[in-house]
Amino acid sequence: MVFQSYSLFPNMNALDNVGFGLRMRKVGGSARRKRAAELLDMVGLAAQAGQFPHQLSGGQQQRVALARALAIEPRVLLLDEPLSALDAKVRLQLREQIRTLQQRLGTTTLFVTHDQEEALSMSDRVGVMRAGRLEQVAEPAELYARPATAFVAEFVGTMNRLAAELGDGGKVVTVLGVTVPAQDGGPASGRVDALVRPENLTVAAAEGGNGIVTNRTFLGAVTRVAVRLSGDVEVSVDVSSGVALEMSPGTAVRVGLPGAPVLVAARED
Numbered sequence: 001m002v003f004q005s006y007s008l009f010p011n012m013n014a015l016d017n018v019g020f021g022l023r024m025r026k027v028g029g030s031a032r033r034k035r036a037a038e039l040l041d042m043v044g045l046a047a048q049a050g051q052f053p054h055q056l057s058g059g060q061q062q063r064v065a066l067a068r069a070l071a072i073e074p075r076v077l078l079l080d081e082p083l084s085a086l087d088a089k090v091r092l093q094l095r096e097q098i099r100t101l102q103q104r105l106g107t108t109t110l111f112v113t114h115d116q117e118e119a120l121s122m123s124d125r126v127g128v129m130r131a132g133r134l135e136q137v138a139e140p141a142e143l144y145a146r147p148a149t150a151f152v153a154e155f156v157g158t159m160n161r162l163a164a165e166l167g168d169g170g171k172v173v174t175v176l177g178v179t180v181p182a183q184d185g186g187p188a189s190g191r192v193d194a195l196v197r198p199e200n201l202t203v204a205a206a207e208g209g210n211g212i213v214t215n216r217t218f219l220g221a222v223t224r225v226a227v228r229l230s231g232d233v234e235v236s237v238d239v240s241s242g243v244a245l246e247m248s249p250g251t252a253v254r255v256g257l258p259g260a261p262v263l264v265a266a267r268e269d
Helices: 014-018 020-024 029-042 058-071 088-105 116-122 140-145 150-155
Strands: 076-080 108-112 126-130 133-138 160-167 172-175 178-181 190-196 202-205 211-218 222-229 233-240 252-256 263-266
Touching: 014 020, 014 029, 014 058, 020 029, 020 058, 029 058, 058 088, 088 108, 088 116, 108 116, 116 140, 126 140, 126 150, 133 140, 133 150, 150 190, 150 263, 160 233, 160 263, 172 190, 202 233, 222 252
Parallel strands: 076 108
Antiparallel strands: 126 133, 160 172, 160 190, 172 178, 190 263, 202 252, 211 222, 211 252, 222 233
């Protein structure tokens, strides 16, 4: 197990920390030191073998903890929010390293995290839990594109709620003036909310459109444009940053929805 708070033995150097599990299993000294050195090298800390935890950075300590857990060749590796105490740059580097090691060693790994980006980027399968119950277990792409419930949809990534009306026995939904297929698993009829991600909406400058730009957030290649629709409903739309230059706050725009199926949920009044 790899803990959130590292939990290294402060009176042992990195090499002895990594070899601790082997020592408990009565592995001989030379074999234990050889295996521990191999694991430290694997996580890029061969040069820090003689250093104590207080001499290591947070990221280095977590890598020692990871090497210690892997040293005994476990059938299952448990990681309890191991990156939450680290700064953003180190967290990104270490999550890539953990994923690379996991693929290299083939060790079944259960990774607990509240960071959706971590979960989606590192996992073969993601389970979303709510009140101790699994809401959905799926591959990351399926979980993101086809959430099984409204909770999963809004927990993973950003989601817009748009007033909509179901028709044809729940097979289609009318939203933003267009009728598109309704994703399976929602209500059968009536007034609902359509759940649509920012990248699945379209927006274009248009006099007499259905919304007004209230804000823009530059995210690099993409800019997130906030638009206030009629009824004082605000939605987020992701567009290329070049296109977003035309959409300063106050610009009249038309927000649209392509024909892909959308998830619907009970109306939140």
